[in-house]
Amino acid sequence: MLNLSGEKKKKVGAWLLLSMIGMLVLLPFAPAVVMAAEEAAVEEAKEPEKAKDVFYKEEGEFGIVSGPPAGELVYPDDYGSYGDFQSRTIIWISNQQHLYFGSFVLAVPMFVWVMELIGILQYEKNPKVGKKFDDLAHEMMKISLTAYSVTAILGGILIFSFLALYPGFFRYLSGIFKPVMHIYALLFILESGVLYVYYYGWDSMNDGNGDWKWSHLSLGTILNAVGIVLMVMANTWVSFMMSPAGVDAEGRFLGDIWKVMHNPLMVPVVVHRILGNAAFGGGVVAAYASFKFLSAKTLEEKAHYDWMSYIAMFMGILALIPLPFAGYWLMREIYAYRQQMGITLMGGLLAWVFIMQATMIATLFITVNYYLFQAMGRMPGSERYYKYFKVLLAILVVATIAWLTPHTLVMTPAELKAMGGAQHPVVGNYGVMSAKNTAINTMITTTVVSFIIYQRSNFKLTVPWAWKGNIFLAMLILGAEVNILFLGVYGYFIPANVRIGLSVPQVASTLSVLFIGVAVNTKMLKGAESIGEIRWGKMSVRGAYALFMLAVAFTWTMAVMGYLRSSVRLHWHVNEILRDNSPWAFTNPLGYAGNINSLNVLLFWTMLLFVFWLSALAGAGKKKVEAEEAAAAAVGKAVPAGSH
Amino acid sequence: MSKFKIKAFFAQLLALILAAPMIAWAGGGGGPFDAGTFSAIKVGLVVFAIFSAWLIKDKMGLPLPKLIQAPLLWIICYIGFRVILQPPIPFSLLAMYMGVCTVCIFLYCSLTRPSWEEFSHPIAVMLREDHATAKMSRYATFLIIPGLIAAQTYNQMLPKFGEPIELRTVHPAPPASINVHKKLVTLQTAENPFRIGDDGNYLKVGDEQKYFGGNAWTGDVPKFLQEVQQGGVVFFGTAGCFFCHGDNLDGKGPFSFAFNPIPANFADPGTISQLQETFVFWRVAKGGPDLSREAFPWASAMPPWEKHLTTNEIWKVIIFEYWHTGFFPRTWG
Known part of the structure; x- marks a missing residue:
């Protein structure tokens, strides 16, 4: 442990730390410098051959051919296998597991950073509350650290699987991304270095809200920045596979790695994944807290984990709310990139996987609302609002039914004839985007309403303008919902390009309820009379199970959507560039895909429960030592006389 | 109580x-x-x-x-x-x-x-x-x-004797391009050549709304409605699409119930209004025989109309279908 006593030592320590981090930050640029020198040498040596970019037009249309063509992969030479087992499934599982843990270790530091910041800011006002947040952040970092090594192991397994089972594909992809591959690897070293200093320096650098604590938080900032860069880089590979750029029609690299990375789907994929990661991180932390809540022996412990689960859920939901809009944007970009891809995803071959995803999204929103209803059970005064719960639930049910109704129905030919066509005249209207947008906006608005009720459930408003505020809130919510419904119906009567534009005012209505509604509600609660303190630890077990369900639904959604994003390439490794010539190039039947996705979810949670158990083991050891120390200290002390 | x-x-x-x-x-x-x-x-x-x-x-x-x-x-x-x-x-x-x-x-x-x-x-x-x-x-x-x-x-x-359930892909993804009458049509970028406004320029999708509800068959009508009229002639005459797709384009033509699955209902907001005009062009020109690989179970009685209609007639009948139903084709502009 660092010995930070003495002003001089502190300074030396701080300089050493900063220089180390500075060196680590510069490290990833070394390969880029070498690459640039190499490229310059190649350019000087011969007259370059130019070729047309498959995506970039106008100025950037032509580039210097800087790599071999993708060629044609041959089975079995370019593919490996273990007996009759599908190699694709092995890659699928190892990739998904790596992604789960990768997301977890990138998301938790985001969460931890916010908690630490709140802790520092609260410290001056109320050191006890500040410490509570700080301890929460520290506890989460501990879990993340164990998960970090699991991520690295899974990354190794993934690389070995690629080398053993898809050597031809891996050769091509690593050839294209050669300029940044080592940057990626070196960034990992930087990430690890910062992570270890951040975690192990937690106690040593903790001086409440002093300079050391702020320096520690800065380390958290670097950690998150590097984490996001890492994720962006990994995302460029998958988005390149979907929508290649920076190469010619033969797949030859055209010398500009930025064009390869900045392919048409890169930005929406990155935005969607960052938000998804944050929501997933919140969900998993909430599941951890629920796990501890359910297994807690004392009310004190229960109270702590009840509070922790609430905070984590809240953070997760903050990221979840904009997520459908980011997904909508991604789909729009996919359609704009290739009409076929969009149709395959939403109306064609993979449409039913979208229904699976829709089920999961609906589960997420219903679960969040249900959790809030359960959480209100521990708030005195919330009984006043019980009568509204069933109304909110009924709205959610109606929205869910519209949200889930598929465009392509599974039916027997007899059912098709009885229905009079492929689309039902009534519920068929719910199978298109206008209805889906209306449904999801309604679900989010309902969730915000539940939260507004939650905020005020144990308070009695005292501001003189309370009744005006209530009328304003009611008008805001009602107005937003009427607007959402009206635009949803109007969407059936206008061209698709205008209809897509309608999603903006619909989202604006939802976000108005979120931001203005919550802000006004918070303002109304200023100086409000408390009906009673929140009875942390007294939440029903159903609330804890709901949070578990929430986290599992997150992971299931990730599995389903990851599968969907990947399989939309159909028989291409790299869309329209490198064809999949293995025997596993076909699209999986729904049942098989569902089973593997579920297996992935199960595997992840089994490993994660092991990680939770490990952290509990460390905690139990620490508690035992503390108890022994306390017992040792008590020896020889006077014991008050008492009856037996 | x-x-x-x-x-x-x-x-x-x-x-x-x-x-x-x-x-x-x-x-x-x-x-x-x-x-x-x-x-x-x-x-x-x-x-x-x-x-x-x-x-x-x-x-x-x-x-x-x-x-x-x-x-x-x-x-x-x-x-x-x-x-x-x-x-x-x-x-x-x-x-x-x-x-x-x-x-x-x-x-x-x-x-x-x-x-x-x-x-x-x-x-x-x-x-x-x-x-x-x-x-x-x-x-x-x-x-x-x-x-x-x-x-x-x-x-x-219990043993069942009904036909089994089909997970039919109603809107399979189209190919990137098709060859019709020896001409390559790129489906991502192609435009309907008969989408022409009063000024003789290309009519943007959505702008044709002013022609909706009018009668295309009365004397002197704008250029766009003339194309609609000719498309209507194809629909009800040359090709006889109405036998299957119905007078109201609702998929309930006199022959419709002889088919399994029954013909597409264009009046439903889930069909042509969700698709680009080029998708409809592909379906009309190539019909059931040229459905893509993913279009399981390839159940379509649609004839490949390129064998009977000219390219222009196909584009015109598409104009007519959108005009008649009051829907707009999907675009990304």
């Missing part, structure tokens, strides 16, 4: 359950009501059900125990989706809807601590207590639940 109130309640409930299939039958095509009246009756029925529930609960002071409410709600949902909603929805959709309802009814019963206690208390009594009523209900429960499962298993195991 007076006997009168209980009787009144059950009488209303029974009337509601019995009325539903009768009203469904009355509006099911051969009944005395037209579709509009029937829809109004259905809305009225739902309003009446909600009003009755409010009357029974709040005005008659007869709050039903949660354990009774739950199955009752489930039955009402089932009747709504199975009987009142017409034409009947496929079983797969019914299963999805009922799945949502089942989960949400459980959530409804456990929304708050008091409601959960109200719901779970009789179950706990049934499982734990030793008095006669508890014992009898315990035996009944342990007979009924396995009995229901056995009946369900038996039904599933």
